[in-house]
Amino acid sequence: MATVTIAGHTIDRNDEGFFEDPDQWNQEVATEVAKEEGIEELTPKHWQVIEFMRKEYFEKGTGPTVRMLGKTSGVTVKELYQLFPKGPAKVAAKVAGIPKPRGCI
Amino acid sequence: MAHRIVILGGGTGGTLMANRLRKHYGSDAEITVVDQDDRHVYQPGLLFVPFGLADPEHIVRGRERQLHKGIAFRLAAVDRVDIDERIVTLEGNETLPYDLLVVATGARLLPEETEGLTGPGWNEKVFTFYDLDGATALHQALEDFDGGRIALNVIDMPIKCPVAPLEFSFLADWYFQDRGIRDAVELTYVTPLDGAFTKPTASAALGGMLEEKGVSLVTEFNTGEVDGPGGRIVSYDEREVPFDLAVVIPLHGGAEYVERSPGLGDELGFVPTDERTLQSKVRPEIFAIGDATNVPASKAGSVTHFEGEVLLENIIRFLDGDELDASYDGHANCFIETGFHKAMLIDFNYDTEPLTGHFPSSVGVPLLKDSRLNHLGKLMFQWFYWHALLPGRDIPGIGPDMPTSGKVLGPR
Ligand SMILES: Cc1cc2nc3c(=O)[nH]c(=O)nc-3n(C[C@H](O)[C@H](O)[C@H](O)COP(=O)(O)OP(=O)(O)OC[C@H]3O[C@@H](n4cnc5c(N)ncnc54)[C@H](O)[C@@H]3O)c2cc1C
Numbered sequence: 254m255a256t257v258t259i260a261g262h263t264i265d266r267n268d269e270g271f272f273e274d275p276d277q278w279n280q281e282v283a284t285e286v287a288k289e290e291g292i293e294e295l296t297p298k299h300w301q302v303i304e305f306m307r308k309e310y311f312e313k314g315t316g317p318t319v320r321m322l323g324k325t326s327g328v329t330v331k332e333l334y335q336l337f338p339k340g341p342a343k344v345a346a347k348v349a350g351i352p353k354p355r356g357c358i
Numbered sequence: 359m360a361h362r363i364v365i366l367g368g369g370t371g372g373t374l375m376a377n378r379l380r381k382h383y384g385s386d387a388e389i390t391v392v393d394q395d396d397r398h399v400y401q402p403g404l405l406f407v408p409f410g411l412a413d414p415e416h417i418v419r420g421r422e423r424q425l426h427k428g429i430a431f432r433l434a435a436v437d438r439v440d441i442d443e444r445i446v447t448l449e450g451n452e453t454l455p456y457d458l459l460v461v462a463t464g465a466r467l468l469p470e471e472t473e474g475l476t477g478p479g480w481n482e483k484v485f486t487f488y489d490l491d492g493a494t495a496l497h498q499a500l501e502d503f504d505g506g507r508i509a510l511n512v513i514d515m516p517i518k519c520p521v522a523p524l525e526f527s528f529l530a531d532w533y534f535q536d537r538g539i540r541d542a543v544e545l546t547y548v549t550p551l552d553g554a555f556t557k558p559t560a561s562a563a564l565g566g567m568l569e570e571k572g573v574s575l576v577t578e579f580n581t582g583e584v585d586g587p588g589g590r591i592v593s594y595d596e597r598e599v600p601f602d603l604a605v606v607i608p609l610h611g612g613a614e615y616v617e618r619s620p621g622l623g624d625e626l627g628f629v630p631t632d633e634r635t636l637q638s639k640v641r642p643e644i645f646a647i648g649d650a651t652n653v654p655a656s657k658a659g660s661v662t663h664f665e666g667e668v669l670l671e672n673i674i675r676f677l678d679g680d681e682l683d684a685s686y687d688g689h690a691n692c693f694i695e696t697g698f699h700k701a702m703l704i705d706f707n708y709d710t711e712p713l714t715g716h717f718p719s720s721v722g723v724p725l726l727k728d729s730r731l732n733h734l735g736k737l738m739f740q741w742f743y744w745h746a747l748l749p750g751r752d753i754p755g756i757g758p759d760m761p762t763s764g765k766v767l768g769p770r
Contacts, residue, residue: 315654319580320514320609324625331582334594340578355654 260285271346271353275310278350287348290339295348299336302326306349316346316354361387361677364446364456366436367613368393368421370401370748371648371662372462377750378670380426389428390454392446394435396421399490400743402659402736405522405695407493409533410501414494417740424748436463439619441641458643458673461629463616465518465649465657469608472513472584479586484604487526488518499603500533505542506602511591512549513581513609515556518649518657521704523547523607524554524564525695531571532697545573548591548599550580557711560704563726567696610657612650628652633708634684636669642676645669654708655688663747664689664758689760691717693736694728701732707760716764718756725765 254273256265260281265273270289272278283303287295295303305326309317319342323330333341342354363379365372368391376391383389403417422431434448439459446454467488469475475484487493508530512523527547534540547554547568553561554568554575568575582594584606591599612627621640623629630639631651638644647669648662655661668686675682688708693701703725704712716722723731746753 318515321625330580331594334580334582338595340580 267352269353272350273352275307275349275351278307283348283350286350290337290344290347292337292344292348296336298328298332299348302328302333302336302341302345303349306345306351310349310351316342316349316351318342318354360385362455362457363387363389363460363673364454364458365389365391365460365462366439366446367391367462367464367648367650368425368431369398369462369464369648370659370743371464371650371666372460373398373421373424373748374663374666374750375460375462375647375669376429377424377426377748378666379673380429381750382670382674385428388430390430390432391421391425392432392434392436392448392454393421394433396433397490398424400740401518402522402743403740404487404490404493405525405529407490408487408496408500408526409529410497411529414490418490419744424744426749436613436615437618438615439622441619441621441644444643456643458645458677460669460673461616461622461638461644461646461650462648463613463650465516465610466613466627467608468611469606471609471611472581472606474586475513475584475606475608477584477586482586483589483602484584484586484606486606486608488522488607496605500530503543503603505539507544507546507589507600508603508605509546509548509591509599509601510605511579511581511584511599512551512607514550516657517607517610519659519692520556520656521564521692521694523549523605524568526605527568527573528571528694528696531573540572545571546576546599546601547573548576548579548581550578552577555712557706559714560706560712560726563702563714564694567728571697610649616650624652626652632684633688634686635672635682636665636686637672637676637682645673645676653688656690656692658690658692659743659747660691661689663753664691666750667752667758686758687760689758691756693732693739695733695736696728699733700728700730701736702726702728703732703735705760705765710760710762710765710767713765713767715766718761719763722764 337344398421400417403412406412437447437449485496534543554565555561580594583592616623616627629646631646633653649657672682691705695701706712714726
């Protein structure tokens with residue numbers, strides 16, 4: 254784990270860059286994390302996904318998978334890949350400040 | 359009055375629960391099992407069918423014959439469940455009221471959800487071995503295969519028995535070596551995960567095994583389309599894997615009626631279930647077992663078996679009005695065939711990833727390492743399945759709690 258400063262806020266992140274504490278998140282931080290991930294600007298569609306992920310996390314204790322996102326977020330899987338080319342579930346979870354979605358084993 | 363217990367699904371979980379409940383309650387419970395067909399497939403055997411190592415007919419038995427006397431069997435598809443009225447409606451409109459419902463209808467393959475997968479080439483160049491017809495058709499295709507590129511593609515998780523596609527790759531390597539044409543065959547394993555498997559220690563061991571056997575690994579590949587005629591698997595981020603023959607593990611979802619039953623399932627048709635007690639989160643009198651649940655454990659027969667012990671206890675407690683036992687730890691235990699008459703064993707639960715060491719204690723069989731003994735274990739398992747697991751017996755020395763004594767905990 255590492256403690257870093259992003260947009261002037263103190264954030265605890267794990268080795269893979271996921272937030273340890275989703276309450277340390279805010280929109281300014283999200284914008285910076287998105288840049289780290291190669292997303293220069295967060296559009297309204299990005300925010301729709303990010304907010305949806307946070308809501309799901311707080312309701313269910315884990316972020317949704319891409320397939321769940323495609324079925325429930327109002328954004329198709331194809332669009333999700335256009336928004337978060339390096340992998341929607343993981344990258345969107347990072348930007349949304351929630352832990353890595355629990356992979357199914 | 360006798361408790362009315364209805365069990366949906368007469369596969370691994372439904373059968374073993376019905377038999378356990380019957381043993382416990384005798385005539386104090388009216389137990390009804392519903393299944394849409396009377397062909398109980400020993401699913402681990404499907405792995406061997408494509409290579410001619412198992413005869414399709416030998417892995418199928420009647421469902422009703424696996425149920426103890428006194429259990430009612432209804433051969434019908436479930437149409438829907440009304441969770442407020444506590445009524446199951448079967449196709450044809452017969453209704454079954456229940457006091458307690460066990461959902462054991464497993465996972466369904468959804469090949470039509472992937473663009474192109476069931477289009478031209480399906481069952482000609484593009485196969486799945488996850489059902490009996492597919493495995494049988496693939497056997498013929500492998501026999502006819504003289505060389506070229508074979509791509510093995512897991513479309514997305516969750517899938518049944520997440521190690522089965524890896525086992526398929528290992529067995530394919532062996533099969534083509536046996537036929538003397540291994541050099542003419544290019545094997546590629548294409549997965550949405552970031553490694554060969556989900557958890558680091560097993561992922562490293564299994565990834566190493568793929569490499570040893572000359573199977574290329576393509577990771578973080580999210581399949582958007584399977585183009586049969588063009589011989590290409592295309593990802594959402596527009597990467598392509600070419601093939602002459604594709605073996606695909608389609609998307610999985612829960613049974614269709616779950617989607618037709620308001621409030622019963624989640625977006626994928628699985629039943630939201632407490633991961634420790636196996637009581638549904640939908641209604642207290644609904645429990646779920648096996649692949650039909652959304653618990654974060656493997657969709658595997660071993661998981662279903664271990665869940666059965668906790669579930670029996672909890673059904674008894676629930677019907678007696680007692681507090682539930684929250685002890686299911688996610689224990690899973692799988693043999694991984696590696697070819698050449700060898701297999702590995704992995705043993706893990708919600709909190710402990712598959713580790714190296716020995717099972718069940720420090721003097722047991724090796725974990726994450728292939729051996730002939732494990733292969734015999736895997737073969738013997740079929741006998742255990744029909745004669746111990748389905749009848750609802752406990753396997754001596756292997757309980758629902760994961761053993762830790764033989765495992766190498768901490769970094770390797
Ligand atoms: C290729 C392959 C290899 C595998 N290898 C292993 C292994 O080595 N080890 C291991 O532990 N596990 C293995 N598994 C997984 C294991 O077979 C399953 O996890 C296990 O069978 C799950 O049991 P279940 O009762 O939940 O579902 P199932 O046994 O699949 O039973 C579900 C039942 O519900 C019925 N049903 C569904 N919908 C309806 C409806 N609408 N109306 C009526 N009935 C319905 C079905 O007909 C079926 O009988 C493998 C699976 C596959 C596909």
